[in-house]
Amino acid sequence: MKKLKLVLLLLVAIVAVTFIFNIGDARRYASVMVAGGDAVAYQEPRIVVAMPEGPPQPKVSPAEAGIDMAGIHAAVDYAGARNTRALVIGRGGHIVFEKYWGGTTLDSPVDLTGFTPVLSALVLGVAMNDERSINLDAPLGGYVAEWADDPRGAISLRQLLTRSSGFAQAGWPWPGTRASRYALSADLRPVLLDWPLDAALKQGESPAGLNADILALALAARLGQPFDKLLSERLWGPIGAGEFSLARGARAGCCIRTRLGDWMRVGEALANNGVFEGNQLTPPRYVSLMLKPTYPDSTMGLFTRVGGTFAARDVAWLESAGKQRLWIVPSLRLTILRVGDEPPESRGWDEAMIPDSIIRNVSGWQPSAAGEGIDPNKFAPH
Numbered sequence: 001m002k003k004l005k006l007v008l009l010l011l012v013a014i015v016a017v018t019f020i021f022n023i024g025d026a027r028r029y030a031s032v033m034v035a036g037g038d039a040v041a042y043q044e045p046r047i048v049v050a051m052p053e054g055p056p057q058p059k060v061s062p063a064e065a066g067i068d069m070a071g072i073h074a075a076v077d078y079a080g081a082r083n084t085r086a087l088v089i090g091r092g093g094h095i096v097f098e099k100y101w102g103g104t105t106l107d108s109p110v111d112l113t114g115f116t117p118v119l120s121a122l123v124l125g126v127a128m129n130d131e132r133s134i135n136l137d138a139p140l141g142g143y144v145a146e147w148a149d150d151p152r153g154a155i156s157l158r159q160l161l162t163r164s165s166g167f168a169q170a171g172w173p174w175p176g177t178r179a180s181r182y183a184l185s186a187d188l189r190p191v192l193l194d195w196p197l198d199a200a201l202k203q204g205e206s207p208a209g210l211n212a213d214i215l216a217l218a219l220a221a222r223l224g225q226p227f228d229k230l231l232s233e234r235l236w237g238p239i240g241a242g243e244f245s246l247a248r249g250a251r252a253g254c255c256i257r258t259r260l261g262d263w264m265r266v267g268e269a270l271a272n273n274g275v276f277e278g279n280q281l282t283p284p285r286y287v288s289l290m291l292k293p294t295y296p297d298s299t300m301g302l303f304t305r306v307g308g309t310f311a312a313r314d315v316a317w318l319e320s321a322g323k324q325r326l327w328i329v330p331s332l333r334l335t336i337l338r339v340g341d342e343p344p345e346s347r348g349w350d351e352a353m354i355p356d357s358i359i360r361n362v363s364g365w366q367p368s369a370a371g372e373g374i375d376p377n378k379f380a381p382h
Helices: 002-021 026-035 037-041 069-080 117-130 157-161 178-184 188-193 208-223 227-236 260-271 286-290 353-359
Strands: 047-049 084-091 094-100 109-111 244-246 257-259 316-320 324-329 334-340
Touching: 047 227, 069 084, 069 094, 069 334, 069 353, 084 260, 109 260, 117 157, 117 208, 117 227, 117 260, 117 286, 157 208, 178 188, 188 208, 208 227, 227 244, 257 260, 260 286, 260 324, 260 334, 324 353, 334 353
Parallel strands: none
Antiparallel strands: 047 244, 084 094, 084 334, 109 257, 244 257, 316 324, 324 334
16 A cells, blocks of 8 residues: 555656656656546647638527527526536527627637547548548558558448447557557557557447547548648538647547537538538538437447437437537437536536427427428528
8 A cells, every 4th residue: 555655656746847847748748647638639739720711600580590489598597507608509500599608609719529520520521522432331451551451451431430440449548558659649640550459349339539530541541631631621611610720640539629609510511411501511411321320229320429319309419528519400400509517416417408498499390209301491591
C-alpha cells in the first residue's frame, strides 16, 4: 500500500513539474495521461480552416413551421433545468426556434467530440456522389497501398462505418503506448498504419473515432487531399458552414470545434436525405442508410445512434458528453439540437423528453404505430 502511495505521489510530482516548466512537449504528455486523448486534442496547436460563411439559414416562426408552442415550452422547461446552454429547433430547412442560456448564440463555437465521426461518413457520401467508382464495399487495400497484401486491406469501407472492422480499442494513453501516440502525434498516418486488429471484438464494437480516422486516411489516399481539405471543400462549403478547427493530425474521429449553428446545417442535410438547399450532396439513399440500424437489433447507424423509443419511429441522433444531442426526424424533416453540460444527477435525464415534447406537437405527426409518411412541405414555406 505504501509503495502504491509513493508511486502516485511521484506521478503527481512529475505532472506538476511538467505543467510548471512546460518542458518541451511534456505538458501535453502529462495532460493526455491525466485527462485522456480528447482533452489534449482541444489544446493548441490546432488546424484552423477559415471558411467564408454562407448566408444564414432562413428563419420562420413555429406557427409557420407547423409546430405548436405548447411542446416547445415543455422542452424548454425540461432543458433549462438541466444545465442547457442552447436549444435550437429546425424544420424544413428553416430555423424555427432558439433558446439560449448564459450568453450562448447560434454563432458560439462548440466542442462536440461525439458528433465528429459522422462528418467523415458524410464526406464519404459526397465523394461517392461525385465519383461513382467509390463504393461502400471497396476494400481498404485498394486505397491504402501499405495494406494491399495485409489482412487489414480486406476490411471494407462499410465495415469501418458500421464499427465492424475489428480495429482494436485504443486503451488509456499511458506514456509510450500506441494510444498516447494516437492522441499526441501531429502525423496520424504512421500511427494508424500500425494499428492492430482484435479478433475478440464483436460486430459494432470497434471504436467509432478510430474507424472514422481510418476512413479519413483511406479517403485522403484515394482523393489526394488531407481530411481538413476534403471536409471544407466537399461538405462544409456546400452547406455554407463557417470556420472550424481540428486536432493536430486533422483527426476525423473527434474534437472538431465549430459554430453551434453549423451543426443545424449538418442536421438539415441528415434530415433531408443528403439534400441541402436543393443541392443533392450524397447519393439519394445514402443518408437513409446512415440513419438505420447497421444489423438486426443494433442501436447504431453509420456513426449515428438509432433504435431508441420515441414518438416517431425514425428518430436518429448524434451524442456527445454532457447529454449533448442532435436529434434528427426525417419523416418530419425535423432537427433538434441541445448543447450544454451534464444535467444534475438529482434531475435525471429522459432521452425522449425533449424530442417527444416537440414531435407530438408537429402538424401532421401521427403516433409511430400508425406509420409515418408526413410531407413537411405542407407545413413550412419555401
